Amino acid sequence: MEIQNLSKRIDGNVVLKHINLSIPMGSIFGIVGRNGSGKTTLFRTIASHYLMDEGMVSIDGLDINKEVHLKNDIFFLDPQYQPLNKMRLRTIESYFSLLYPLFDSK
Incomplete structure (x- = not known):
């Protein structure tokens, strides 16, 4: 999974700004940070629970917003x-x- 330039605003506030991340297929990973740092917002955006304002999330080079079936490969327990x-x-x-x-x- 590739995350490129992902940005998200909530109520006019920038919560995520130009996030770039590469996650190798089949890997297990975690993100650590303080409360309110945007971890849950990042995962909600990747899983399409929130719409991103900018950027792209792709699997095998395919944009998950254009290839909707790829969203079945993403699981997020909120x-x-x-x-x-x-x-x-x-x-x-x-x-x-x-x-x-x-x-x-x-």
């Missing part, structure tokens, strides 16, 4: 989604299997 805190793991697995046709619990 920390603000409280109902999951009370669900059993099997229920969460079933829930996301319905939302994401290619979801694999392994």
